[in-house]
Amino acid sequence: MAQITATMTSGTEVELSNGRHTWRGDEPIAVGGTDTGPNPYELLLGSLAACVCVTLAIYCRYKKITLESVTASYEFDRIHAKDCEDCDDEATGFIDHITSDVKISGDFDDAQKKRLAQIAQRCPVHKTLANGVSFTDNTSFD
Numbered sequence: 650m651a652q653i654t655a656t657m658t659s660g661t662e663v664e665l666s667n668g669r670h671t672w673r674g675d676e677p678i679a680v681g682g683t684d685t686g687p688n689p690y691e692l693l694l695g696s697l698a699a700c701v702c703v704t705l706a707i708y709c710r711y712k713k714i715t716l717e718s719v720t721a722s723y724e725f726d727r728i729h730a731k732d733c734e735d736c737d738d739e740a741t742g743f744i745d746h747i748t749s750d751v752k753i754s755g756d757f758d759d760a761q762k763k764r765l766a767q768i769a770q771r772c773p774v775h776k777t778l779a780n781g782v783s784f785t786d787n788t789s790f791d
Contacts, residue, residue, distance in 0.1 A: 704772035717754040
């Protein structure tokens with residue numbers, strides 16, 4: 650289980666904490682923030698990128714495969730449903746879309762390359778985002 654607490658510090662700046670680490674999020678100046686940290690979508694993509702890198706590293710360590718490096722880059726965008734080749738025909742309006750660029754370096758045979766590409770798409774955060782999330786929303790007022 651993971652838990653994060655975000656506390657508004659000023660303007661659009663928030664302090665994030667998991668109880669062991671503290672970091673910050675904000676919005677860009679162009680939308681009224683002070684740009685003191687990544688925006689929420691950048692934080693989400695950072696979680697995905699970190700998960701892919703860690704998952705590949707753990708898999709390679711377990712399988713005793715020498716992994717030289719992993720770089721995972723992600724881009725979030727909203728695209729028109731009619732422009733989405735991989736979407737349901739019933740989709741209308743806009744669709745949230747994430748594009749990945751994962752670079753894995755090492756001396757791998759073809760079977761290992763195929764498996765590592767599969768593992769990159771099976772990290773827990775990727776699976777959560779791809780499968781959707783159910784929410785239990787609780788809002789209270791002091």
